[in-house]
Amino acid sequence: MSTLFDFLDNPNYDLLGAFWMTIKLTFFSAIGSLIWGTILVGMRVSPVPIMRAFGTAYVNIFRNTPLTVIIVFTSLGLSSTLGINLASKDSTTSLEDNFFRLAILGFIAYTATFVCESLRSGINTVPVGQAEAARALGLGFFQVLTLIVLPQAFRSVIAPLTNVMIALLKNTTVASIIGVAEASLLMSEMVENESDSLLLVFLLFAAGFVILVLPLGLLLGWVAKKVEVKR
Amino acid sequence: MRLNRVLRMSAAVVAAGLALSACGGGGSDAGSGSSGAKNLVAKAKNDKKLTIGIKFDQPGLGQKQADGTYAGFDVDVAKYIAKELGVEESGITWKEAQSAQREDLIKKGEVDFIVATYSITDKRKNEVSFAGPYFIAHQDLLVQAENTDITGPESLTGNKKLCSVKGSTPAQNVKEKYAKEVQLQEVGKYTDCVTSLLNKTVDAMTTDDVILAGYAAQQPGKLKLVGKGFTDEKYGVGLKKDDTESVTAINNAIKKMQQDGAWKAALEKNVGPSGYKIPEPPAIS
Numbered sequence: 001m002s003t004l005f006d007f008l009d010n011p012n013y014d015l016l017g018a019f020w021m022t023i024k025l026t027f028f029s030a031i032g033s034l035i036w037g038t039i040l041v042g043m044r045v046s047p048v049p050i051m052r053a054f055g056t057a058y059v060n061i062f063r064n065t066p067l068t069v070i071i072v073f074t075s076l077g078l079s080s081t082l083g084i085n086l087a088s089k090d091s092t093t094s095l096e097d098n099f100f101r102l103a104i105l106g107f108i109a110y111t112a113t114f115v116c117e118s119l120r121s122g123i124n125t126v127p128v129g130q131a132e133a134a135r136a137l138g139l140g141f142f143q144v145l146t147l148i149v150l151p152q153a154f155r156s157v158i159a160p161l162t163n164v165m166i167a168l169l170k171n172t173t174v175a176s177i178i179g180v181a182e183a184s185l186l187m188s189e190m191v192e193n194e195s196d197s198l199l200l201v202f203l204l205f206a207a208g209f210v211i212l213v214l215p216l217g218l219l220l221g222w223v224a225k226k227v228e229v230k231r
Numbered sequence: 232m233r234l235n236r237v238l239r240m241s242a243a244v245v246a247a248g249l250a251l252s253a254c255g256g257g258g259s260d261a262g263s264g265s266s267g268a269k270n271l272v273a274k275a276k277n278d279k280k281l282t283i284g285i286k287f288d289q290p291g292l293g294q295k296q297a298d299g300t301y302a303g304f305d306v307d308v309a310k311y312i313a314k315e316l317g318v319e320e321s322g323i324t325w326k327e328a329q330s331a332q333r334e335d336l337i338k339k340g341e342v343d344f345i346v347a348t349y350s351i352t353d354k355r356k357n358e359v360s361f362a363g364p365y366f367i368a369h370q371d372l373l374v375q376a377e378n379t380d381i382t383g384p385e386s387l388t389g390n391k392k393l394c395s396v397k398g399s400t401p402a403q404n405v406k407e408k409y410a411k412e413v414q415l416q417e418v419g420k421y422t423d424c425v426t427s428l429l430n431k432t433v434d435a436m437t438t439d440d441v442i443l444a445g446y447a448a449q450q451p452g453k454l455k456l457v458g459k460g461f462t463d464e465k466y467g468v469g470l471k472k473d474d475t476e477s478v479t480a481i482n483n484a485i486k487k488m489q490q491d492g493a494w495k496a497a498l499e500k501n502v503g504p505s506g507y508k509i510p511e512p513p514a515i516s
Contacts, residue, residue, distance in 0.1 A: 080426060177419040
């Protein structure tokens with residue numbers, strides 16, 4: 001069995017580092033997409049027509065664009081053609097940082113639409129009486145949304161949000177096409193070099209993702225049960 | 232009871248996984264082609280048909296043209312070999328052989344042989360047999376035509392930016408040897424590197440010189456090859472493992488191609504326009 005995995009002895013294969021990059025991408029994109037998704041849902045249910053229109057248009061455009069296209073656009077479109085860079089040009093790691101940040105930007109733009117739609121379905125589970133009662137107390141739209149409706153909505157959509165986050169974790173592999181050194185980029189290197197143990201390479205990386213996704217699913221499933229609003 | 236069922240299920244999954252990996256490890260003798268012929272030479276002789284794996288996206292080596300035909304040095308080599316084996320051009324079925332799939336295509340018998348910038352390496356020899364080499368390429372740099380400060384790998388200092396395809400051998404070489412001095416941008420395909428290079432967001436792109444020459448030829452006057460190769464990549468013809476008779480036959484075809492001038496003519500036609508210096512043909516090993 002030990003000889004099977006001999007190919008991992010290559011000192012250039014930083015397996016843990018690659019998966020750590022996957023975790024970092026997921027973490028920052030998750031935080032960002034939760035924030036941006038919440039702002040979007042606020043727009044979509046707001047009484048201001050122009051905001052509603054923007055929210056709807058944004059969600060429909062980004063949700064229906066393939067993630068690969070978005071990520072490649074951040075690199076070739078934003079950075080290479082329009083010259084929008086998220087790292088200083090003179091630092092010795094400018095490319096690495098720039099593409100890492102651009103990838104996160106792309107993931108946030110894309111994943112936020114799914115967060116927004118999950119939350120919007122959560123808002124529908126909050127009884128209308130709650131919002132009416134809040135209005136009767138004299139709270140404005142913003143207060144009703146942030147103090148009364150969204151907290152309840154969040155608690156009822158932990159399960160669908162879990163699915164969004166798991167999808168995000170697996171989607172981070174797309175970042176390898178703009179050269180972010182995460183798990184799937186290391187996998188392409190191994191596929192290039194270890195042509196005699198391809199299947200093992202694939203199984204290894206599949207196992208790596210299972211190890212990341214399973215606890216995430218279990219943990220968030222438990223949280224969902226805990227915070228569910230019993231009506 | 233329920234736990235028991237779960238355990239049995241997972242045992243079955245594990246067993247299936249092991250069986251799969253065993254298939255991957257052992258050389259299964261899947262018969263190729265319809266005639267049931269033992270080897271490639273016999274198959275070519277009997278069927279007058281061959282399926283050949285090439286690249287579809289590398290200008291000057293193997294590229295699908297707008298009109299559906301294929302052109303490039305690899306394509307010409309493949310046609311010559313097929314002809315020597317008694318198969319006319321009309322009897323050739325071209326199949327795209329992307330880098331990661333090459334061994335698989337050969338092992339499954341989906342292609343009879345592959346001519347697709349296929350570097351001969353020891354690891355690959357465990358899976359497939361190689362004829363050739365029919366060409367020796369060197370990893371090189373492609374820069375903007377007006378660039379004067381990049382003259383070779385030793386001039387890659389001062390935070391230069393390089394571009395290559397993710398996971399590829401050239402990219403890994405840069406990471407190992409020059410990581411302290413240069414930054415590497417890894418992308419999905421070489422055309423993305425060309426875009427970045429023309430936009431001047433990177434200083435140079437790197438891969439085998441003959442591939443770079445194809446891109447330089449596509450952008451006349453804008454890009455130039457540095458011409459200081461720093462590795463040897465032996466391009467071979469990949470075919471089913473242990474088909475020694477066919478290896479010999481293909482080697483003879485390559486030798487003949489080198490001697491009767493067709494080899495040089497094919498290179499001049501396909502990569503000559505970029506100013507690429509045509510090397511001497513390599514010795515068959």
